[in-house]
Amino acid sequence: xxxxxxxxxxxxxxxxxxxxxxxxxxxxxxxxxxxxxxxxxxxxxxxxxxxxxxxxxxxxxxxxxxxxxxxxxxxxxxxxxxxxxxxxxxxxxxxxxxxxxxxxxxxxxxxxxxxxxxxxxxxxxxxxxxxxxxxxxxxxxxxxxxxxxxxxxxxxxxxxxxxxxxxxxxxxxx
Numbered sequence: 001x002x003x004x005x006x007x008x009x010x011x012x013x014x015x016x017x018x019x020x021x022x023x024x025x026x027x028x029x030x031x032x033x034x035x036x037x038x039x040x041x042x043x044x045x046x047x048x049x050x051x052x053x054x055x056x057x058x059x060x061x062x063x064x065x066x067x068x069x070x071x072x073x074x075x076x077x078x079x080x081x082x083x084x085x086x087x088x089x090x091x092x093x094x095x096x097x098x099x100x101x102x103x104x105x106x107x108x109x110x111x112x113x114x115x116x117x118x119x120x121x122x123x124x125x126x127x128x129x130x131x132x133x134x135x136x137x138x139x140x141x142x143x144x145x146x147x148x149x150x151x152x153x154x155x156x157x158x159x160x161x162x163x164x165x166x167x168x169x170x171x172x173x174x
Contacts, residue, residue: 012057019051083158090157098141107134111147112154 091112095105103124110120117135121128135147144150 009061012054012061015050015054016058019047019054022047023051087154087158090154094142094153098138100138100141104134104138104141107131108138108150111135111138112151 091109092105095108100108106124107120110123115123117128117131121131124131139145139150142150142153144153
């Protein structure tokens with residue numbers, strides 16, 4: 001099916017390109033007065049019919065590509081919404097398993113979003129010292145040493161542990 005689709009695209013482009021060359025060269029040659037013998041009306045009608053057919057097919061094909069692009073866009077948007085919901089659900093599961101307090105959950109969420117300690121303190125209407133103490137408690141409960149490792153826990157869960165092109169280590173006998 002893909003081969004037929006591509007072949008159709010090339011054929012339409014070839015028809016449109018040929019007709020474009022004909023019409024532009026016809027106008028240029030007429031303006032310059034180079035052509036001594038005009039082409040017959042039958043050939044001209046045939047070329048104009050081919051150009052019209054190429055334009056119609058190009059318009060139809062353009063509409064089909066536009067619709068497919070719209071459908072893919074909406075599908076990607078839906079998948080992104082689902083993934084976003086899955087990420088939030090995953091975060092809350094981890095927060096619950098680590099035994100985070102509601103305040104620590106807020107700080108962890110803001111931290112994962114990339115906000116600075118001062119920004120988190122401003123949003124939560126607390127001091128920076130309180131936010132630092134809460135982030136240290138979060139890191140201790142999660143078993144990580146900082147924000148990058150905390151974020152890495154969620155990324156690893158979402159994409160899995162296997163990296164493409166990296167073979168898993170096999171236990172060696174020995």
